[in-house]
Amino acid sequence: MSTSRTRTVVAIVVVFGGLAVVGGLNWEGWDGRRPAVTGPRLLTEGTTGGVNWSVVQVRESTWGECLYLRQDGATVERTCTESGVLQNYELSVRTLRGAAAPILFGMLPAAAARAEVAADGGDVQARFRNAELVPLKVHGSDGSRRFVVQAAPTGPDWSGKNSVSVAVQDAAGRSLTRRDRRSR
Amino acid sequence: MTAAPRKAVRRGLIVLLVLLAVSGWTYLAVGDRWKSNVAFFTLDEGDNYRLRVTGSFDVRCAKLERETFSDPYVNWREAGKDCAWPRVADGDGWLAGGRAEQVHSERLGRRLPEAILYGIVPAAATSIQITLSDGTPREAATIASGHDAYRVYAVYVPDAGDRVEVVSLRLHDAQGGDLLVY
Missing domain, CATH: 1.20.5 (Single alpha-helices involved in coiled-coils or other helix-helix interfaces)
Structure with a gap:
C-alpha cells in the first residue's frame, strides 16, 4: 500500500472512529441500563394508627442491601446498616403522615434474636433506665437482614424523639449491646 | 476503468x-x-426545561433537561432522570420512583421556590396524584412515552417552596382505580 493511501485510511479511521466513540458514549440508549436500585423485595407490611406502611429490601449500587420504610409510594426512612456507636444500637423513631403514634424502624446485627426498648424511650442500660423494657418483634431470618418495625410503646415520652436505644440479644440470650459499666 | x-x-x-x-x-x-420532547416548560424568567424519553429496548427513562446558555458546546444539560420502576418481589406492585427537581434559573443565577415533578410510570397508570410536604394533593394526567410499557408525567409546581419533598405518590388507572405501588 502506498504512503498516501495509508494516510487516507488512517485519517478515515481516526475521524470516523472518533465519531463512533463520542457518539457511543453520548448514546442515550444506555440510560437505565445501570439502575441505582435493583431487586426490591417486600419483607413485611402493616398498619399503624390507621396508616399503611411497608418494608422493602433493595440493592443499591453504592451501598448494597438496604431497607426502606415506605408509605404511599414514598420512602419515609432508609437504612443500610445498624445504627449506633460502640454496640449501643439505636432505632429510628418516625411518625408516619396521618398517624398519631410514632413507629420504630431500624436494622439490627445479624445475630439478633430479641430486642427491647425502654417504655419511655430512654436508655436501656440498667444503670440509667427509668422505665420497664418492652420487647420488640425482630423480623428477618437467616440470610436476610434483621430489623425492627412496629409501633412505639404508648406514652407521652416519645414525642420529639428521632431515635431510641435498643437492647439486643442473640438466640442464646447473650447481650449484643455494650454491657453496663460497673459503678466505681 | x-x-x-x-x-x-x-x-x-x-x-x-x-x-x-x-x-x-x-x-x-x-x-x-x-431532539423531540414530551413536555416543555418555559419559566417566567425565560429559562426552559424539557422532558424527554430515553433508553433502549425494554428500558426507558424520563429525562429532564434544562437549557443552558453558559456552555457554548452544550445546549441542554441533564437535570435528572427517572427510569422504569422495578416490580417488587413477593409483592403486587412497583417500587415507586419519581423525581422532584427544584427549578434553577440560569438567567437569575439562583434556585427558585418552584419545582418540576416528573417520572416514568407503568402504562396502566393514566393519572398520578402527588402530594408534597405541604399536604396538597396534585393530580396530573400521564403522557404517552412512545413505548407500550410506559407513560410519563411532568408537573410544574410554581409555589413548591425552597425544599421539595414528595410524601405521597399514587397511580390511577383509566377506571379510576388505584395501582399498587410501594
Whole structure:
C-alpha cells in the first residue's frame, strides 16, 4: 500500500472512529441500563394508627442491601446498616403522615434474636433506665437482614424523639449491646 | 476503468466521507436542539426545561433537561432522570420512583421556590396524584412515552417552596382505580 493511501485510511479511521466513540458514549440508549436500585423485595407490611406502611429490601449500587420504610409510594426512612456507636444500637423513631403514634424502624446485627426498648424511650442500660423494657418483634431470618418495625410503646415520652436505644440479644440470650459499666 | 473516471470516483468518495464526517460532528455538537420532547416548560424568567424519553429496548427513562446558555458546546444539560420502576418481589406492585427537581434559573443565577415533578410510570397508570410536604394533593394526567410499557408525567409546581419533598405518590388507572405501588 502506498504512503498516501495509508494516510487516507488512517485519517478515515481516526475521524470516523472518533465519531463512533463520542457518539457511543453520548448514546442515550444506555440510560437505565445501570439502575441505582435493583431487586426490591417486600419483607413485611402493616398498619399503624390507621396508616399503611411497608418494608422493602433493595440493592443499591453504592451501598448494597438496604431497607426502606415506605408509605404511599414514598420512602419515609432508609437504612443500610445498624445504627449506633460502640454496640449501643439505636432505632429510628418516625411518625408516619396521618398517624398519631410514632413507629420504630431500624436494622439490627445479624445475630439478633430479641430486642427491647425502654417504655419511655430512654436508655436501656440498667444503670440509667427509668422505665420497664418492652420487647420488640425482630423480623428477618437467616440470610436476610434483621430489623425492627412496629409501633412505639404508648406514652407521652416519645414525642420529639428521632431515635431510641435498643437492647439486643442473640438466640442464646447473650447481650449484643455494650454491657453496663460497673459503678466505681 | 480508465484513469479519469477512477479519479472522479475517488474524489466523489472523498467528498462523501468529508460530508459524512461534518454531518456527524455537527449532529453531536448541536443535535440536542432538535431532539423531540414530551413536555416543555418555559419559566417566567425565560429559562426552559424539557422532558424527554430515553433508553433502549425494554428500558426507558424520563429525562429532564434544562437549557443552558453558559456552555457554548452544550445546549441542554441533564437535570435528572427517572427510569422504569422495578416490580417488587413477593409483592403486587412497583417500587415507586419519581423525581422532584427544584427549578434553577440560569438567567437569575439562583434556585427558585418552584419545582418540576416528573417520572416514568407503568402504562396502566393514566393519572398520578402527588402530594408534597405541604399536604396538597396534585393530580396530573400521564403522557404517552412512545413505548407500550410506559407513560410519563411532568408537573410544574410554581409555589413548591425552597425544599421539595414528595410524601405521597399514587397511580390511577383509566377506571379510576388505584395501582399498587410501594
